[in-house]
Amino acid sequence: SSRRLPADGLDPRVKTLNYLNNIMAKVEAKQAGCIEAVMLNNRGEVAECTADNIFMVRDGILATPAPHCGILQGITRQTVLELAAAEGIAARETVLTRFDLYTADECFMTGSGAEIVPVVRIDGRTIGSGLPGEVTEKLRLAFKKLVGSR
Incomplete structure (x- = not known):
């Protein structure tokens, strides 16, 4: 499966418009019948x-990969972390594994265009109840209120 390019080779904090690696992962996901791909780092x-x-x-605590995991530190990601703090939701940036995602109570993606998108299946495994969770919905509504989207 496609991996995220190592941070020491192409700094993910810099938007270079070099999306070949991401496109390859997206194509692989589509071929597997998935909408999106979760990319892993070289570890x-x-x-x-x-x-x-x-x-x-999981257990009411929000978690997202830490910057050292080779991520683009997105604006929407940062806004969600700030909204979580404002809403009294404990949040941490940490190392996550696929197993962590598989055993999560809730999961969602964030992006400038996408905003907050619930994830209910990963690798054919149902996440939590298979429906968007309470924390996801709380943050989604807070985000929509902040940016004035529908």
Whole structure:
């Protein structure tokens, strides 16, 4: 499967418009019947999706890959972390594995265009109840209120 390019080779904090790696992952996902791909770093840790950051919730705690995992530190990602703090939702930036995502209560992606998108299946596994979760919905509504979207 496609991996995120190593941070020491192409700094993910810099938007270079070199999306070949991401496009390859997206094509692979589409061929597997998926809508999006979760990209891993060279250590096999969760990094991000092809054009979005990823978050998970377990036991009410929000988690997202830490910057050292090779992610683009997106504006929407940062806004969601700030909204979580304002809403009293504990959040942490940490190392995540595929197993963490598989066993999450909730999962969602964030991006400037996408905003907050619930994720209910990963690799054919149902996440939580298979429906958008309470924390995801709370943050989605807070984000929409902040940016004035519908």
